[in-house]
Amino acid sequence: MSITDLTSMTMPEKETQARIKKILSTLQQDIPDFCFQCGKCTSGCEAMKLLELEPHKIMSLTKLGFIDELINSDIIWTCITCYKCKERCPQNVAPVEVLYSIKNLAIAAGKPVPGEYSNILQSVLLTGSIQGVKEVRTRDLEGKSRDQLGLPEAPKPTDQAKFQQVLMKAATQTLG
Ligand code: SF4
């Protein structure tokens, strides 16, 4: 769904809005209500040019309860989670945490997840890391593995089934 759908006459999703506030309060994040639309988050956002909507507008839509449009939009997947918006906010509001909550709601609603996110999730479930171990480059651009650097093998979950069970349980609890 394109963000142009925001110009429709959709009614605010009060119930979902309350759910996001509940999730944020369990994460001990200040609720979006404290946002006074100063735009400091947007002026520092690393992904602003890629986002169809700037962080302060996302906060505004969340406050108003237009969650469904956000859940159905690609914008929630464009944030690179740099946390600058959280650092810059004078009100201790964190657009990045709101975006996390909206992503969680999108997944719970069965919305498609962009391919790269699926790869990351798969990697976390299998190895506990978001990506496989990479070689580092020396100043001469020579690739060095952990083994070549005398480092032990990167740790992996010893009991993978239990690890996945605990991870999924934690994810479910966060989704509320
Ligand atoms: S910096 Fe904080 S208060 Fe200002 S618009 Fe962004 S979220 Fe709202």
Ligand code: SF4
């Ligand atoms: S965390 Fe996301 S929304 Fe916040 S500044 Fe970084 S890219 Fe922008």
